Amino acid sequence: MSKQIRAVSLISGGLDSLLSTKLLLDQGIHVEGINFFTGFCVEGHTHAIRKQKSDKPKRNNALWVAEQLGIKLHIIDVIEEYRDVLLNPKHGYGKNMNPCLDCKGFMVKKAKQWMEENEFDFIITGEVMGQRPMSQRKETMPIVQSESGANDLLLRPLCAKHLPPTKAEIEGWVDREKLLDFSGRTRKPQMALAKEYGFEDYATPAGGCCFLTDKQYSDKLVDMWQARGNRDYQLDDLMMLKVGRHIRPNKRFKMIIAREEGEVKFLEGYRNQYANLYSTSCNGPIALIDGEPNQEDIKIAAKILARYSQGRDEDLVDVEVKLEAGVVQQLSAKPFGADEIPKSWFV
Numbered sequence: 001m002s003k004q005i006r007a008v009s010l011i012s013g014g015l016d017s018l019l020s021t022k023l024l025l026d027q028g029i030h031v032e033g034i035n036f037f038t039g040f041c042v043e044g045h046t047h048a049i050r051k052q053k054s055d056k057p058k059r060n061n062a063l064w065v066a067e068q069l070g071i072k073l074h075i076i077d078v079i080e081e082y083r084d085v086l087l088n089p090k091h092g093y094g095k096n097m098n099p100c101l102d103c104k105g106f107m108v109k110k111a112k113q114w115m116e117e118n119e120f121d122f123i124i125t126g127e128v129m130g131q132r133p134m135s136q137r138k139e140t141m142p143i144v145q146s147e148s149g150a151n152d153l154l155l156r157p158l159c160a161k162h163l164p165p166t167k168a169e170i171e172g173w174v175d176r177e178k179l180l181d182f183s184g185r186t187r188k189p190q191m192a193l194a195k196e197y198g199f200e201d202y203a204t205p206a207g208g209c210c211f212l213t214d215k216q217y218s219d220k221l222v223d224m225w226q227a228r229g230n231r232d233y234q235l236d237d238l239m240m241l242k243v244g245r246h247i248r249p250n251k252r253f254k255m256i257i258a259r260e261e262g263e264v265k266f267l268e269g270y271r272n273q274y275a276n277l278y279s280t281s282c283n284g285p286i287a288l289i290d291g292e293p294n295q296e297d298i299k300i301a302a303k304i305l306a307r308y309s310q311g312r313d314e315d316l317v318d319v320e321v322k323l324e325a326g327v328v329q330q331l332s333a334k335p336f337g338a339d340e341i342p343k344s345w346f347v
Contacts, residue, residue, distance in 0.1 A: 005173040006030040007155070008115050009124040010107060011073060012209045013061025015190050015202050016126030020157040021069055022197060024124055027174055031124065033073040034114055035062040036107050038082040039238045040211045061203045068199060078110060079235060086212070087231055091143075096218035098210060100135040101143065108148035115153070122153045122168045129159040130184045138162075158182045158190070211242060220246055223347045227251055227291065236270070240290070243267065245308070246347040249300050253291030254347065257308055274324065277305055281318035284309025302333035304341060311335065 009021040011033035024031050066073035085106045089099030104127075111123050127136050135144065141163070145154050152167040160169070160179035168174040182189050194202060203209075211217040220241045225231045227248070240256060243263050248254040258264040267276075267286050275289040287305050298321055306317035312335045321329040 004030050005122075005168075006032070006120040007122050007124050007168070008111055008118075008120045009033050009071075010111055010126070011035050011062045011065050012126070013063075013065055013203055014126065014209060015187065015194060015199075016128060016131075016158060018065045018068065018126070018199060018202060019190055019193055019197070020124055020126040021065075021071070023157040023179065024155075024174065025069060025071070027178060029174065031069075031071055032120075033062070033066050033069075033071055034111055035073060035075045036078045036082075036110060037075060038103075038210075039079045039235050040082075040086075042209050042211060061209070065202075074114070076110070076114075078106075081110075082106065083233075090147075091140075094213065096213055096215050097221055098212040098218075100132060100213075101140055103210075104135045105144045105147045108144055108150050108154060112148060112150045112153065121173065122155055122166070123150055124155050124157060126158060127156045128182045128184075128190075129156075129162050211238075217241055220347050223248060223254075224290075227254065236273070240270075240288075244288075247304060247341070247345050248347050249297065249304075249345050253289050253293035253297050253301070255287045255289055255301055255304060257287040257305065258285040271322070275322060277301060277319055277321040279305060279309040279311060279317050280320050280330075281316075282309050282311035282314070284311065284317075298329065299331065299333065302331045303336050306333045306335035307337075307341065309335070 007024055007029050009017065009024070009031050011017045011021070012035070021031055021033065062075070063073060085099055085102050086097070089102040091099070091101040094100050108123060108125065115123055127141065129136060129138055129141060145151050148154070155166045155168050155174065156163060157179050159182050160176065161181035162183055165176060169176040224233070224237065224241065243266055244256040244258050246254060246256055256267065258267050264286055267288055270288055271286070276286060277289070278284060278286045284305065285308055287301070289301060293301065302319040302321065305319055306312065309317055311317040315334065316332040317335055319331045319333050321331060323329070
């Protein structure tokens with residue numbers, strides 16, 4: 001009997017990885033998915049907390065893709081290993097804090113290690129030539145192959161006909177004629193193919209699955225580093241940057257204010273780790289304080305919190321402040337007016 005050829009597919013949860021994997025499954029290849037958790041992934045966190053898109057089910061799109069395809073998905077934590085990719089990208093950053101080219105090379109390298117450890121034969125990605133300005137250009141796609149060490153073990157089914165044949169094609173494991181020639185930034189061909197396959201309710205094409213491509217998130221990350229004087233971070237830091245309204249009156253401290261019920265519940269889970277404050281004379285959000293505020297800063301924080309409470313139109317709002325040392329303060333704060341909080345304070 002001939003050996004069953006096996007491929008590992010990088011599953012982001014997007015349409016491209018869904019389709020590229022389906023193309024190989026249709027050729028009789030045994031495919032298993034792999035999803036690397038960097039800490040900066042959009043999936044599964046803010047979707048579960050926020051009320052945005054409340055008409056859609058809360059889900060991890062990578063798991064959803066695996067379910068649609070009927071394949072096994074391996075989710076691997078690479079938070080610590082990814083740290084060097086973010087802080088020291090050989091090829092620099094994209095428009096924001098996204099080290100896309102280094103990131104893709106890192107993930108393909110990790111996939112190659114997994115492939116060898118589990119005796120698989122080659123790697124699949126959903127890349128399309130010309131789709132991403134940094135990592136998916138004609139001149140940068142070979143860099144991913146060489147620097148990851150994958151070389152001709154890396155197959156990109158959606159744009160394979162624009163690229164030299166890989167080992168899978170040369171060895172006859174895969175029929176090159178059944179692969180595709182997609183290119184450019186339009187997702188119309190992918191959407192048409194999804195319709196042909198009967199896939200519905202997939203993640204929004206071009207929506208992105210990494211917070212580092214988001215300007216607001218990247219600005220908050222850089223602000224955190226600048227305020228602390230170093231570029232260290234923990235997973236909790238990354239989660240905090242995804243949640244709430246961030247206001248920094250000065251370098252000493254920043255407030256993270258919940259915007260809705262889901263965020264209130266999430267931030268309450270950190271009340272023992274951060275100084276926090278909330279209104280006691282009316283309903284309002286909880287706010288965490290990151291930093292080392294002085295007494296005048298605490299008064300400013302109380303006025304900001306009062307502004308976002310239901311007592312914003314009152315003369316005074318009672319606020320309870322719990323500092324990290326276990327000290328509790330009771331304040332009566334006059335809420336800031338609608339235009340009294342400087343725009344420069346908003347991160």
